[in-house]
Amino acid sequence: MNDARGAGQALINKLLDTCLLESGTVSCTVKMHDAVRDMALWINRHEYNKVDGFLARDSIIRREDREHIKRIHLWDNDLEEDARFNPDVILSCSSNRTLLLISVRGLRPPILQGIASGSMKSTLRVLDLSRSDTRGELPAEVGLMAELRFLDLSSTGITSLPKELGNLVKLRQLILRYTLVLEQIPQEAIAGLRSLQVLDMSGSVYDWEADPRGEDGGRQLELGDLEAGLPRLEELHIQLGTPRALERFLNSDKLCSRTRGLSLKRRHRSQNEGPPLYGEGGSLFWRVFSRMGGSLKTLELHGDDAHPWEGGLRISLDQLPLLEDLGVFSFRSERMPEVVLVGSNFTPRSSSSIVRLSEFTMFNCDGLKMLKLVGAFPCLQEIYLGNCSTMEELALDEGVAAGIAEEGTQDDAGLLDRYCPMLRKILNTxxxxxxxxxxxxxxxxxxxxxxxxxxxxxxxxxxxxxxxxxxxxxxxxxxxxxxxxxxxxxxxxxxxxxxxxxxxxxxxxxxxxxxxxxxxxxxxxxxxxxxxxxxxxxxxxxxx
Structure with a gap:
């Protein structure tokens, strides 16, 4: 999986270098050069017999040409209002392999059922419904798409997954990010996906500690099912909201080693009850570092209002050698005066393991007085701070400052340039x-x-x-x-x-x-x- 992503990034970089792609208006995005886009659309309209067709937002496709369509991309459309892209147009593309319906409105259950059970069911490999207005239970017909490899339901209003989802034996990636009303996941829907390599449930509110019996009496997905039922799992992104769930998770060698993204955020139903999210004295907090530090690339830590953190929060990034994004949110306590990030323990003349942290976000941390950086952060590019009304200082530790001063500069910006050479933004400002x-x-x-x-x-x-x-x-x-x-x-x-x-x-x-x-x-x-x-x-x- 990492090799494939690396190859894709290398290809994007090559296209950027040759100006066939340009940087997008939003960070970490790219777009086609206008001339390249116009040429691609012209070829797409006039040379169907020579290339695989691509149905885009501004294309009008004759019925006799639809058998050449291999990819469909609709973005920010309303299927109920735009006659060019009514369901019949989409469903009649019988050879289509990729269907991207991103931020599309009007995706009613009959349309989804038609996509899953119609002429595309034996050819479709990629289905992206992210940010669409899909709501309620995902239709059971989704289990008929035997060739599906990639399914993205991020930021949709789905409340439950059907058991039939488990029939997708070739599915490799299932993306359920920010599914904020997803409450029902039958065990059969996930545990049978024996080819699944990536399961992304970042920001999902699914309760791993809820009643194991679902509304229909069937067994709901539990953490143990991820360990036992997904033999090819390589990458897991998950949100945990109770100390019991976190402790169970930390007891699994497989889950700890496969997790690339972890968010710890207490569930609303347990805000004012039960033990601290991070354990007594932060015991579970430190176990996260020792058990999962070698695999995490993204880590979000949310405060526990019922059990405010006491004392400074010190995070040593040498325990998190792969971590690229770190977020600290809603640690609201006057008893936590500072957050200390410890980077690579070396001076510019020495060598040591390199800290890979590239982005740090801290938001809604009233009571905090200081953010302190200790050591070097050679990959750090952006620091975002917000709603930290009592924040007084962003500081490099005195030892680092003294070492740099011996080399002839005492300028704060110079310190940042030396110890954070890739830093582009602090607060966006x-x-x-x-x-x-x-x-x-x-x-x-x-x-x-x-x-x-x-x-x-x-x-x-x-x-x-x-x-x-x-x-x-x-x-x-x-x-x-x-x-x-x-x-x-x-x-x-x-x-x-x-x-x-x-x-x-x-x-x-x-x-x-x-x-x-x-x-x-x-x-x-x-x-x-x-x-x-x-x-x-x-x-x-x-x-x-």
Whole structure:
């Protein structure tokens, strides 16, 4: 699996180098060069007898040409309103192998049943329904797609999986990320998938400690079934919400060694009852590192409000050699004054194991005073901080600073460049932080002045899809408030301006006209309160 991903990434990099692909408007995405896209669509429309056809959003396909269609991609469409892509068009492509219905509306049960039991059932290998409006129980007919290798149901409203899903003996990847209402998974639906290599349940609310008897009296999926029933499992992403589930998980050598992504978040039903999520004195917390540290690439740690963490939180990344993304959320306690990340234990002249952490996020951690980096972080690219209103300092430890000072520099930015050479963003605002510091120094010497920073109204609207951006802007607002306090009495003010929706590439990226209208309406109260630019979406120059 890793080899295949590596080959795919190498191919993408090669296409980027030759300018056939370009960087997308959102981080970690790519897009076709306009000329390449136009040529591909022209060939797709006129050369069906020479190439495998691709049915895209802006294609109109004659019925006699549909037998050439091998791939269908619809994104952000409404099947009930767009006549070009009514169900008959999709279902009549009998040779289709790939069906991507991403963010598609109007996917009613009869359509899904037709896809699963119709002419494509013996050819379809990839089915992606992520972010579509699929709701309720997945139709039992899904078990008829005998050739299916990849099924993505991420961010859908499915509440249960059918037992017949277990008939997909060739299925290799099942993606159930952020299935926020998925409550029923029969044992037979998963335990029989003997070819399954990847099971991704990141952010899923499925309760591994619920009543093992489902609503129909059948047995529900348990952690033990993942160990016993999936012999080819290579990669597992999972969310656990009770100390009992976590302890059971840690007792399985197979599950610990196969887990690449782990989220620990107490379930709502047990918020105010039972033992601490991380065990007495954090015992289970430290066992996660010792038992799973060698396999984890993504780790999310959520606070337990019923049992606040006491003392500093120190995470040694040498115990997590493969970890790339680390998130710390909702550790709200005045008894946890600092978070310490310990990186590679070496100086620039020495060698040691390299810490692979590339992104660190900390959100909603009121009570925290300091984030401290100890050692080197050669792969760290981004730090996101948000809603940490008591945060006062982001610090390198004194030992590192002293070692660097001996080499001739005492500049904070220089320390970051040396020990975090790939760091591009702090709070999405490394530049803002450095500008704050420089502006404050100059204005203090000048005797008076104003510092104004631009943030965003998304901090108040909490719009889905803007998590990292919102967290970064919230962090800038927190810095502004702290700076205002630090400059009190010096005739220097510090404030931030939070515009509503602005017509930028990022704002329009991935949005339909309906999405744009909805986003504007969410900010209408803000616009009215500012008494400015009614009825239009402002452009950047309006604020320049």
């Amino acid at each position: 490394r530049g803002a932080f450095l500008c704050f510091r420089e502006a404050a120094n100059r204005l203090v010497h000048g005797g008076r002045g104003q510092i104004i920073n631009v943030t965003s109204s998304v901090v108040g609207s909490l719009r889905p899809g803007y998590a990292a951006y919102t967290a970064s802007k919230a962090a800038v607002e927190a810095m502004t408030k702290i700076l205002a306090k630090e400059l009190r009495g010096m005739q220097i003010t510090a404030n931030s301006v939070a515009p509503g929706p602005v017509a930028t590439d990022m704002f329009f990226a991935g949005k339909s006209e309906e999405d744009v209208r909805r986003s504007v309406n969410e900010g209408i109260e803000y616009l009215e309160s500012m008494n400015t630019l009614h009825g239009i979406i402002p452009r950047p120059e309006h604020y320049a």
